[in-house]
Amino acid sequence: MEKFGIGCKKLMAKETKEKIKNSSTLFIASFNMMPVSEQDLLRSKLKEIEASLFMVKNRIVKRTLKELDQENIASLLQGPTAIALGGRDSVSVSKTLVNFAGQHETFKILGAYVDDELLDASSVKRLASIPSREVLLAQVIGGLNSPIQGLVNSLSATIKKFVLVIDRIREKK
Numbered sequence: 001m002e003k004f005g006i007g008c009k010k011l012m013a014k015e016t017k018e019k020i021k022n023s024s025t026l027f028i029a030s031f032n033m034m035p036v037s038e039q040d041l042l043r044s045k046l047k048e049i050e051a052s053l054f055m056v057k058n059r060i061v062k063r064t065l066k067e068l069d070q071e072n073i074a075s076l077l078q079g080p081t082a083i084a085l086g087g088r089d090s091v092s093v094s095k096t097l098v099n100f101a102g103q104h105e106t107f108k109i110l111g112a113y114v115d116d117e118l119l120d121a122s123s124v125k126r127l128a129s130i131p132s133r134e135v136l137l138a139q140v141i142g143g144l145n146s147p148i149q150g151l152v153n154s155l156s157a158t159i160k161k162f163v164l165v166i167d168r169i170r171e172k173k
Helices: 002-021 036-048 058-067 071-076 090-103 121-128 133-172
Strands: 025-030 051-056 081-086 108-114 117-120
Touching: 002 051, 002 058, 002 081, 025 071, 025 090, 036 051, 036 090, 051 058, 051 090, 058 071, 058 081, 071 108, 071 117, 081 090, 090 108, 090 121, 108 121, 117 121
Parallel strands: none
Antiparallel strands: 025 081, 025 108, 051 081, 108 117
């Protein structure tokens, strides 16, 4: 029985290390007394944006972070820890987590590690306030289109005036 427990912990540590090592974004949250149904709901929301959520003992995460030379992240670990990894982009993951935390008192964002930067909970909330990638792209395209549209309108107005002048000359003759 004792060997099974040790083997299980080693396997869990190995899986945790692989997940953390292969992810560029890592969000850490506390889920004290959070019902399983709510955990499943959060997992499904994260799955929609290609992210995942797993719960693991802090001891295992701390050991893994030490092995990966990322011990500074360990300062975010408090109480029962949930870790969200991956996703299309860090903004969409932060939006999902912040929205979920706003609706569920038992879920609290502790911080994140994004693009080699350690973020506290307030920074994650600011990250969530950034417009989505699609909105930003639309704004850039709109910004690029605006001068072109202005040029088209100017040329169109000049051509209309020219046609009006020609038409008035025709009427006089």
